[in-house]
Amino acid sequence: MKDERPEGTPAPRRRRLPSDERRREFVTRAVEFFAEEGFESSTRGLAKRLGVTQPLLYRYFPSKEDLIHEVYETVYVNRWRPEWAGLIGDRSRPLADRLNEFYNAYTEVIFNREWMRIYLFSGLKGVDINRRYMQLVRQRILEPIVMEARAEAGLPEAVPRDDEVEFAWVMHGGIFYYGVRDLIYESCVSADKQQVIADAVAAFLHGLALKRG
């Protein structure tokens, strides 16, 4: 059976796009689509949203899985800003300032429905790129944060202790969960993101000092 089109509708006029352009369009809209509907949603649903027939997708991607992998790549890799790491290590400013600036910048990227939902969906699927992302966060963000806190307290810098990194994860997770509540659960959330971050950062830094006695 052919993919139905309401009776009187004229055959869709073919917009022929250069293949690289079309491909980019597919990936971009696939991110939107799968973010909203989940990865189990059909390629036909995606094609309809694109205004294109379903088999055309298979001209550009060998399988649905391959398309989904490009979606991951787009969200996880392309939106990571390498300068974040540098920002945290800039010792010309107090660590509290750096952390505030970092988390404001970071959440500007990840606090949107698309990013959050792709992240959670892929996490539940247990895909490898998700695990790698967590390691990236730990190595590039949280361990440096712990080391910077050590340095600022005049403590010797060795390797970050596990329980200190764990404590940083709790701050990180707390901020992250604020985005989840806002964008996934759509519960009414305090509008002042900057304040929430400032409070979380302050509590973390004081808590860390407290922990060390």
Next chain:
Amino acid sequence: MKDERPEGTPAPRRRRLPSDERRREFVTRAVEFFAEEGFESSTRGLAKRLGVTQPLLYRYFPSKEDLIHEVYETVYVNRWRPEWAGLIGDRSRPLADRLNEFYNAYTEVIFNREWMRIYLFSGLKGVDINRRYMQLVRQRILEPIVMEARAEAGLPEAVPRDDEVEFAWVMHGGIFYYGVRDLIYESCVSADKQQVIADAVAAFLHGLALKRG
């Protein structure tokens, strides 16, 4: 085409269970099943895991959706402990002690793969019970915590301020995210849950005092 069974296999012997017992079994295993495979997974997959044919499910539940609703009910409602609320309000002990005890008890219930995954899956689907659960947490847990902190600081108790509740959400989310990392992302996580909770609680209480200047 009939639901295949490898050629030589004898017809499955029928275990006839009393209907209420069978029903309980179905719901219990459906929780396991959907937690692991997601709600998009097939009723045939569930039936196979139950060692039962797929149409039998429809003797007990009018539709897949109805079965899923019972799964929600089982996880969200049945595992909530009403005594949690009382625990937080017990002013014969320091608030820090109460919060530690509460979060140790609470995470004993929710820190398991089943609960966590059902929670995240249903959250992404945007089902109503998830929203109601978030309100429950806010009203029965977080707002009381904020009020208890006020009381302990000798401050007048009025209604909890939004930014204070938000701050409590960050602690709560941080602890929750610790479970997510452990059970969903299966990243190696500090084994000492009790320590993580103690640190988070201490940082929260000090941070709250700090916030108020």
Next chain:
DNA sequence: ATTTTTATTTTTCAGTCGATAAATAACGCC
């Protein structure tokens, strides 16, 4: 203008999906 290339659609397939109706057999009762 004709040919070549290739982006796009049409058609189709073999599975899978949730769900229904009818056939079967295990158990309780007498």
Next chain:
DNA sequence: GGCGTTATTTATCGACTGAAAAATAAAAAT
């Protein structure tokens, strides 16, 4: 032992799924 109840299976439906193959048409090349 025979009978009735009902838990369970068998068989089937129509819609939908990812994917392949072939037909078509728009653009580029000649």
